[in-house]
Amino acid sequence: MLSYGDCLACRQHLACENDLMSDENQIVVPASFIAPFVEPGRIKPSAPREVIAARYEFCEDLATMLTEHAKTKLWELGVTGADVLERVHRGLVAEDAGVTPAEAEWVIKRLAELLGWAQCLPPSSQVR
Secondary structure, three states: OOOHHHOHHHHHHHHHHHHHOOHHHOOOOOHHHHHHHOOOOOOOOOOOHHHHHHHHHHHHHHHHHHHHHHHHHHHHHOOOHHHHHHHHHHHHOOOOOOOOHHHHHHHHHHHHHHHOOHHHOOOOOOOO
């Protein structure tokens, strides 16, 4: 009598299920984050999925961590949300910040979204 794992089709199905449940398949990277990795005239990103997913996780964590900092600066300095986002952006584009300019812009947009400050972004969605 065959058990569930003895059948070749069952083993392939189990392997497929394990692949689907791996950590890298649990992360959904938004198109807005992938876009800077796609060169003009191309349809595939210039970096492997693992690299893009790792950078996305880093940037998402960074945006999340910056929410408290941004709220504090808004209160401490008595400035607008747009001013806070601009100041944070200047820090992110500094040479040793650890993010690319495109990632810095994405982090600021995500930070604005997390804080409900999307209206504070410039209309062109380019942070100065």
